[in-house]
Amino acid sequence: MGRSKQRKEQFKREHPNCYFCGHAADTVDHVPSRECFKYKVGPEGYDFPACAKCNNSAGRLEQSVALYLHMTDLSAKTLSPQYIKLLKGVRNNNIDNLPTKVARPGQMRRALRSLGLQEFIGKEVADFELVKIPKTQHEDFEKFTRRLMCALYYKHMGTILPAENYIHTMYTSAANQRAMPLIEYAARNLPNVVKTSRKNTDIGDQFVYFWRGNPDSNLFIFVGTIANAILFAGTTWGAGTKNYTDRGTQHSVDLQ
Numbered sequence: 001m002g003r004s005k006q007r008k009e010q011f012k013r014e015h016p017n018c019y020f021c022g023h024a025a026d027t028v029d030h031v032p033s034r035e036c037f038k039y040k041v042g043p044e045g046y047d048f049p050a051c052a053k054c055n056n057s058a059g060r061l062e063q064s065v066a067l068y069l070h071m072t073d074l075s076a077k078t079l080s081p082q083y084i085k086l087l088k089g090v091r092n093n094n095i096d097n098l099p100t101k102v103a104r105p106g107q108m109r110r111a112l113r114s115l116g117l118q119e120f121i122g123k124e125v126a127d128f129e130l131v132k133i134p135k136t137q138h139e140d141f142e143k144f145t146r147r148l149m150c151a152l153y154y155k156h157m158g159t160i161l162p163a164e165n166y167i168h169t170m171y172t173s174a175a176n177q178r179a180m181p182l183i184e185y186a187a188r189n190l191p192n193v194v195k196t197s198r199k200n201t202d203i204g205d206q207f208v209y210f211w212r213g214n215p216d217s218n219l220f221i222f223v224g225t226i227a228n229a230i231l232f233a234g235t236t237w238g239a240g241t242k243n244y245t246d247r248g249t250q251h252s253v254d255l256q
């Protein structure tokens, strides 16, 4: 047996069940998906066991979240072939999720304010190119963040997130003024910081997150950024934890 095959067999033995639903796993899923990273080169150690159903059902939503990640990456100067491919993919599979341009001055002013760019309000707002995220895309962001929660829980707690656990998620543009308090909260309260990486390849700070977990209450919290573009945050807690239940949705809903 070749070394790569041996590694795969060992991975299967160590991870027999799907990180998302708990059924027998027969595939390996990358979370966040490779599409989220430049040249599709992501960090090591983010391969998760998945059943074919959970793995396949993620493809469409990963594609449209990746499109927004690349679109929001302010360091990119030109449209990369990867971005153009994602754009075509979303247009073919998911046309309702394409961004719409913000054109009305009132809408533009509100958007600039929410990004903390008050100083530009009153200037020539037509100079800005802003896009609005459609509602269907918000649903995909929510699903994407819940999957990310399950993957990080599996990785750091060493067990599958229980179906009866509640999950509450948040995401926002990293440039949005809502992002800063979350990052400050994370730096103060979440003791573990992970700057993901890859051997022999510098992937920069494309995926960095803070986390904390408590196995007694199945509590897990993370706050992180992907592609320096979007901040994702999630909290999950066991069904026995009081006072929170109205704010989250049980993981069992994802499995229906």
Ligand SMILES: [Zn+2]
Binding pocket: 018, 019, 020, 021, 022, 023, 050, 051, 052, 053, 054, 055
């Ligand atoms: Zn599954």
